[in-house]
Amino acid sequence: MDINVEIKNLFLLNVLDCDYALALYIQGAESLELLSSTNNSLGVLNFKKEKVEKKRELMLPIESFGKVIGALQVKIPLKHELTERQSLILSELTQSLSPILRGGTDSRELTYNVEVYKWILEAKNMIPKIADWIGIYYKTEYLIEKKSEDLLLGPYIGESTEHVKIPISEGLCGLALREERVVNIEDVHSDERHIACSLKTKSELIIPLQNSYGDCIAELDIDSNLQAAFSKEIEEKMKDYCLTFPLK
Incomplete structure (x- = not known):
């Protein structure tokens, strides 16, 4: 590359x-x-x-x-x-x-971040009509090898967000990695656990990402401006794609 x-x-x-x-x-x-x-x-x-x-x-x-x-x-x-x-x-x-x-002049970190961005771009192209924001949240220790209860924003596509750091104890993104399960919310505004990144977001799909040992190290977060945007079929398709997530 x-x-x-x-x-x-x-x-x-x-x-x-x-x-x-x-x-x-x-x-x-x-x-x-x-x-x-x-x-x-x-x-x-x-x-x-x-x-x-x-x-x-x-x-x-x-x-x-x-x-x-x-x-x-x-x-x-x-x-x-x-x-x-x-x-x-x-x-x-x-x-x-x-x-x-974020990784500075370390060429390996830079190359990896670009690789992840391209992976996200391909994910968005799989569901272009409903993926209005798509990105990665990492567990801190995977990204920078520092113990923390925070999730850090990785590469993304869509409007910028002020939520570049989220405590794993909060929000739907925290829920997905705390319980290590897919979170698919049809109407985020009716869910009190939702941390609003954009008032335009109506539904959200969050899929945990695993390393080669089966440990959850990050998540794919997809927001849609359509209500109930993520059918079971779309959820399964994106879960399968998440098996191809590039690891460091």
């Missing part, structure tokens, strides 16, 4: 509906290090020789639990002002990149 190309194709292309260039940096020991960049009419951002056209440049920090772990550099034509929608897209992109870059 060429990780630079993978990141470019997954995250940096077809982002804005205007002429733009993006570069993704990861925090190294002493400074930001270029990880990947686009190559379009505005040029690759780390070219020593600038194009004649003047550009507006933004540097957006990427954070994880209050710590800067990278940055997204944006260049657009000087005459162009970002719309509110375009600014929101960039903000959402920086947040979705946070769990991808």
